[in-house]
Amino acid sequence: MAEWLKAPVLKTGKGQPFVSSNLTASANDAISRATATQEGSERYLAIIQSGMAINTASPMANMSFASTPEPIFRACDLTKVYGVGEVAVHALRGIDLALYPGEFVVILGPSGCGKSTLLNILGGLDVPSGGQVWYHGQELSKADDAALTRFRREHVGFVFQFYNLIPSLTARENVAIVTEIARDPMPPEEALALVGLGERLDHFPAQMSGGEQQRVAIARAIAKRPVVLLCDEPTGALDSATGVRVLQALEQVNATLGTTTVIITHNADIARMAHRVLTLGDGRVVGEAHNAERIRAEALRW
Ligand SMILES: Nc1ncnc2c1ncn2[C@@H]1O[C@H](COP(=O)(O)OP(=O)(O)O)[C@@H](O)[C@H]1O
Ligand SMILES: [Mg+2]
Numbered sequence: 449m450a451e452w453l454k455a456p457v458l459k460t461g462k463g464q465p466f467v468s469s470n471l472t473a474s475a476n477d478a479i480s481r482a483t484a485t486q487e488g489s490e491r492y493l494a495i496i497q498s499g500m501a502i503n504t505a506s507p508m509a510n511m512s513f514a515s516t517p518e519p520i521f522r523a524c525d526l527t528k529v530y531g532v533g534e535v536a537v538h539a540l541r542g543i544d545l546a547l548y549p550g551e552f553v554v555i556l557g558p559s560g561c562g563k564s565t566l567l568n569i570l571g572g573l574d575v576p577s578g579g580q581v582w583y584h585g586q587e588l589s590k591a592d593d594a595a596l597t598r599f600r601r602e603h604v605g606f607v608f609q610f611y612n613l614i615p616s617l618t619a620r621e622n623v624a625i626v627t628e629i630a631r632d633p634m635p636p637e638e639a640l641a642l643v644g645l646g647e648r649l650d651h652f653p654a655q656m657s658g659g660e661q662q663r664v665a666i667a668r669a670i671a672k673r674p675v676v677l678l679c680d681e682p683t684g685a686l687d688s689a690t691g692v693r694v695l696q697a698l699e700q701v702n703a704t705l706g707t708t709t710v711i712i713t714h715n716a717d718i719a720r721m722a723h724r725v726l727t728l729g730d731g732r733v734v735g736e737a738h739n740a741e742r743i744r745a746e747a748l749r750w
Contacts, residue, residue, distance in 0.1 A: 518584075519546035520676060520708055521570055526579035526589075528565050528731075539565040540576070541731035547676070547710065552702045552742075554719040555712040557728035563712040564680055566728070570710070571604045571678045572596040602631075605669030605677040605707070607698075609684040611661040613653040619664045620649040623671050630672035639671035640664070642704060643697035659690030663697045670701050676708040677701065683715070688750050695721060695745035717750040 528540040539562045547553060547570075557563050568574040569581055572588055575596075581588045583599065591599065600606075613622050620636045627633035640646055643663040653661050662682060669677055679698065683691030695711075699721060702709045711718060719725040720743040727735035 517548055519548050520584065521545070521547040522580075522582040523566075523570070524580045524582075526566070526569065526576050526581060528562070528569065528574070529577045538731055540569075542579070543728075543731070543733055545726060545733060547708060549708055550702070550706045552699070552709045552721070552723045553711070553726065554722035554724075555710060555726045555728060556714070556716060556719050557712075558714055561728045562731040563714075563728055567678050567680050567710065567712050570676075571606060572599045573606075603675045605672065605674035607662070607666055607669050607677065607679040607682045609681040611653070611658075611665040613661055613664055613668075615653050618650045618652055619645060619656070619667075622653075622664055623668045626668050627671045633672050634670075636667070636671060639667035642670070642700060643667045644693070644700075657690060659686050659693050662686065662694045666694070666697050666701065670705065670707060673705065674707060676710065679709070679711045681713055682711060683713070683718070691750075692745055692748055695748065699745045715750055717748055721745050721748060 523543050523545045526540050526543040527538070530537040530539055541562075543562075543566060555563055555566065565574065569576050569588075572591070573596075576589050579589065583603070586599075588596065588599065614625070617625070619640055623636035623639050627636055627639070634642075637646065637649060640649060640663075643666050645660060645663050645667065648656060648660060648664075651660075653664070656664070662685075666677075666682075677698070682698065683694050686694060695718065698709055698711065701707055711722070713719075719737075720739065722739055723742065725735075725737045725739065726733055727737075729735075
């Protein structure tokens with residue numbers, strides 16, 4: 449088995465409390481309390497299952513992409529069909545792409561064009577119907593469920609439109625759920641400081657704004673030092689000013705940690721902060737642009 453797949457698997461299941469002997473008693477207690485108050489959704493489990501990390505990211509935020517490095521991800525003629533026969537939906541119709549270390553990529557496209565489907569396949573949450581997707585030298589499109597779970601847990605941070613925070617845990621505890629099972633995590637306090645929430649450590653989600661909650665979710669995603677951060681409409685539920693704060697946090701993470709960052713959005717303004725913009729239309733990549741000059745997140749308005 450490949451080296452990157454060898455991490456131990458934490459067993460979780462639908463409706464089962466996520467409790468591990470690797471966690472401290474206080475963390476287990478906190479998680480038990482939390483799962484008693486919030487039904488585990490598929491997405492929530494996926495986030496939690498992506499809890500452990502190895503640090504293979506290096507700060508490359510300011511690198512030039514002129515001399516093309518090895519891609520982290522490569523997709524080749526990726527297709528995804530939901531359903532069969534007359535009700536079949538062709539969500540992806542042959543996607544070719546590469547993502548490079550340290551890049552900040554925005555994937556743009558209208559609702560329903562396949563953005564989430566693509567992101568879910570890159571992050572190992574879903575599998576393609578056809579084509580191949582590679583993470584470094586490993587073919588994700590051939591990996592089984594256990595391997596995909598390990599891949600997510602060790603290498604991928606997810607941020608979704610809705611923050612999926614556990615209401616009965618403070619900001620610090622929401623991040624600690626991940627850091628207590630990661631191999632080389634940063635302290636929750638450091639992750640929260642990185643997203644500008646160093647002063648909100650002991651606040652509960654209900655005591656924070658939507659933008660602050662989303663930044664806690666970003667802190668949770670990056671605390672394990674993932675190689676790649678995949679963000680699905682991270683500002684979709686936020687107003688412009690609050691969304692900008694969230695984008696600043698993502699910008700900061702990318703610049704400080706060198707985490708390859710992918711944001712999918714239907715908001716064209718956000719594309720201006722990216723190194724590279726891929727445009728999707730009806731399941732295909734219909735455009736690619738490099739921003740000669742990136743706009744800082746704080747200058748964005750929509
Ligand atoms: N689980 C699913 N079952 C059936 N159809 C789906 C499923 N997920 C997405 N789709 C369909 O696939 C297409 C692409 O969806 P999606 O990737 O969510 O687009 P986007 O994120 O760009 O809005 C849409 O037509 C959507 O209705
Ligand atoms: Mg979507």
